[in-house]
Amino acid sequence: MSERNLTLLTDLYELTMMQGYFKEKDANETVIFDAFYRNNPVNSGYSICAGLEQVIDYVKNLHFDESDIDYLRSVGLFEEDFLEYLRGFHFSGDIYAIPEGTVIFPREPLVKVIAPIMEAQLVETALLNIINHQSLIATKAARVVYAAQGDGVMEFGLRRAQGPDAGIYGARAAMIAGCIGTSNVLCGKMFDVPVKGTHAHSWIMSFPDELTAFRTYAKLYPDACILLVDTYDTLNSGIPNAIKVFKEMREAGIPLTFYGIRLDSGDLAYLSKKAKKMLDEAGFPDAVISASNDLDETLIASLKMQGAAINSWGVGTNLITSKDCPSFGGVYKLAAVLDKNSGEFIPKIKLSENAEKITNPGDKTIQRIYDKKNGKIIADLICFVDETFDTNEPLLLFDPISTWKKTLLQPGTYTMRELMIPVFKDGVCVYDSPKVMDIQKYCKQEMNTLWEESLRLEYPHRVHVDLSDKLWKVKNELLDSYHHNMDGSKQE
Amino acid sequence: MSERNLTLLTDLYELTMMQGYFKEKDANETVIFDAFYRNNPVNSGYSICAGLEQVIDYVKNLHFDESDIDYLRSVGLFEEDFLEYLRGFHFSGDIYAIPEGTVIFPREPLVKVIAPIMEAQLVETALLNIINHQSLIATKAARVVYAAQGDGVMEFGLRRAQGPDAGIYGARAAMIAGCIGTSNVLCGKMFDVPVKGTHAHSWIMSFPDELTAFRTYAKLYPDACILLVDTYDTLNSGIPNAIKVFKEMREAGIPLTFYGIRLDSGDLAYLSKKAKKMLDEAGFPDAVISASNDLDETLIASLKMQGAAINSWGVGTNLITSKDCPSFGGVYKLAAVLDKNSGEFIPKIKLSENAEKITNPGDKTIQRIYDKKNGKIIADLICFVDETFDTNEPLLLFDPISTWKKTLLQPGTYTMRELMIPVFKDGVCVYDSPKVMDIQKYCKQEMNTLWEESLRLEYPHRVHVDLSDKLWKVKNELLDSYHHNMDGSKQE
Known part of the structure; x- marks a missing residue:
């Protein structure tokens, strides 16, 4: 795949938006996008993520060659200064991701892109295409x-x-x-x-x-x-x-x-x-x-x-084809925008009438919590990257929608592992993809961290994916501020 | 696509069978394979065929490069004389096909490959992959x-x-x-x-x-x-x-x-x-x-x-994804083997307990029969390539399964058009694929040849696909001869 130039494997609107950012705002504004999904395919109790190696190949190889520029000019929407910018385009940002073969659950960021908005926007379509496809088939095959x-x-x-x-x-x-x-x-x-x-x-x-x-x-x-x-x-x-x-x-x-x-x-x-x-x-x-x-x-x-x-x-x-459910449904949403003055990320949220469709704001990662006795997954905790946890302290987990549903984990009974790893730093790939047969071995271990109740084919037990207390509070503050400004005109 | 070497885009068994033909029989034995499908996807009343241009690119570009040969050697199944043969491999046969954008129906040969068995066997998987995918999406999109x-x-x-x-x-x-x-x-x-x-x-x-x-x-x-x-x-x-x-x-x-x-x-x-x-x-x-x-x-x-x-x-x-029916189901079956002595094709048949799954033997084409008044399709007739028809004569059509269902077309009330066109002759491409937007125009005309009853989304009228009297007789003679030799040991 690395020989193919897939730079134009994107939706036209990524490019029209890029030109908009280029013309109308600071094109170097750093943003965070999360790729995540909302439901496991085929009513599965889990999914298996896959495709990262091909995403890496794609990002490494991103460039607009002369025939791409000529083609875009022929479309009639793009101006010369923007085309000139594309001529020098390469990815300069950071990417974090969950390694291939990992068991994953809905709403968890699978890939996080931190980059100038132009770059983060361009990669959306191909990144989703690759991750959606391979995660779908890996999940189906695991079943x-x-x-x-x-x-x-x-x-x-x-x-x-x-x-x-x-x-x-x-x-x-x-x-x-x-x-x-x-x-x-x-x-x-x-x-x-x-x-x-x-x-x-x-x-x-x-x-x-x-x-x-x-x-x-x-x-x-x-x-x-x-x-x-x-x-x-x-x-x-x-x-x-x-x-x-x-x-x-x-x-x-x-x-x-x-x-x-x-x-x-x-x-x-x-x-x-x-x-x-x-x-x-x-x-x-x-x-x-x-x-x-x-x-x-x-x-x-x-x-x-x-x-x-x-x-x-x-x-x-x-x-x-994953015949009974041939799509994975991964999406890619803006989670934060860097404030140049403070040097901090301003969390962003997308609203929806459906609570499940409201995005999780901010610069996040995932902590997986295991039962110390048997190594099985107790729950996943989506939190901000700068949060720290001490497994020698008790940990209170709560359902982010039905917040009265709580679980208190006792000190020393659980372990934690951060799922996301750095893949690109400042545009340079810092991750070596394992060989497929090694990923298979890792995936087998991952399957062993699932309780039998989540593995079963029909009506599996849903593994809890909770939000940290801090993330939950930031999310709710943002929601409240929107509800005070229903016309969406005062979101900051 | 033409830059990519997709020669190894094939099932391993095509290569193990090829080595078998190479070692154990006349590898130049000329055969006919038909690619056809058994059911319209999504309960449609018709399908639209697509993908021929990519099949052509694939066939033109067929060659085993050194890295392919090295890889095949590493698999451990192939001997040097066969690998040496592959080194010089190219497609030398004939291909006939229904042009892209044509309305098609089950059991009609969409692509017919007449070639040495080695070559005809190799192309099976990629040819089906391409035709199945694009015909599926074209059909879904038409709906x-x-x-x-x-x-x-x-x-x-x-x-x-x-x-x-x-x-x-x-x-x-x-x-x-x-x-x-x-x-x-x-x-x-x-x-x-x-x-x-x-x-x-x-x-x-x-x-x-x-x-x-x-x-x-x-x-x-x-x-x-x-x-x-x-x-x-x-x-x-x-x-x-x-x-x-x-x-x-x-x-x-x-x-x-x-x-x-x-x-x-x-x-x-x-x-x-x-x-x-x-x-x-x-x-x-x-x-x-x-x-x-x-x-x-x-x-x-x-x-x-x-x-x-x-x-x-x-x-x-x-x-x-054609979500409610994400596969097309095209198959590729041996239809005839050339008898070197007589220079004639011996029809071949694959049996099944399911009458629909029994293949149609011989060197075939399709005649589409239109109502002269309004240009709508009356029926399709699968026949041998050497059969001729005169639209100034009456034409008796009959259902190949329920043979008592008959229709007599009166002279001068119908027209006929052969659907398959030559694409390769002796390994040379003799067909220029039209531009996609021209195929779209043709496809629109094709949709106009369907009655409204076949176009409707739910419970469409099924267009009749009949066999010529001659084909029907040859098929039944073959079936009879198998039923006399149930162990499959005397099929010729």
């Missing part, structure tokens, strides 16, 4: 992997992904969340993740008969011999022919290390149990029974409940 | 544009698209289907389509008050002055402030050519009617009232029914 209860889940969705990037970066996100491999070769090359796959119906159909197709495949790939058995008739042709080939391999002294069948149609519960019986009776109890065909976490959980004899899952369309 | 009944629809979804390509090519597809513009600047640059947009809440919030923000915007962009009115309070602050600015513009003698407001939250029916009244009373009856916020074709149709005073629509998430 699928959870449903598979330790069986391997393979990502097979490239052909149904929403374009090449959706296939490539969707597979990357799926790997972060615990898939054991992807069919996507380009993703494998770009991110050094395992690629997997066997053959399609066309392989079978291109031979005179199914048995010949199987035999040929087994000869070529004896170490990874998963045969697709449903081209003609699963029970009467596919499985018997597969067993015949496995017997021939055994008789020829070929070690049967990784072998088995793939079911891609029909009633997977019924067929897998039948297949298991046939393979057991033929002396192949360790054969892999792999299934694909419109799987998702709900169907996998249901097949598990029905006792399906499947121990390997290939998941395509429903994972790579 | 949204239809619901807007002539109002302009703008594509605003980049931040929620599934990655950069989904934003870029999704916007391209939306433009094909009739959107009047996109917010996506990179799409505008790449495809010479109109880009549109005004400002965000952050523009308002970055000024001391809303009125100042509006005034500043109006000063900068008097010719396209659409003011976002819901940052603080739509009716009590946003609209009154917008009217104040329009009055100031009028008093200052600035021509109000394209101006108005944008509603982005709340009850759009109620607010738009209130806004219309306020604008009318203030002497601005021609102000644009634009709406955004989780719109789709259903909500637009509902707002129209409620008499909402909206005449411009910004559609984001639900269009760019």
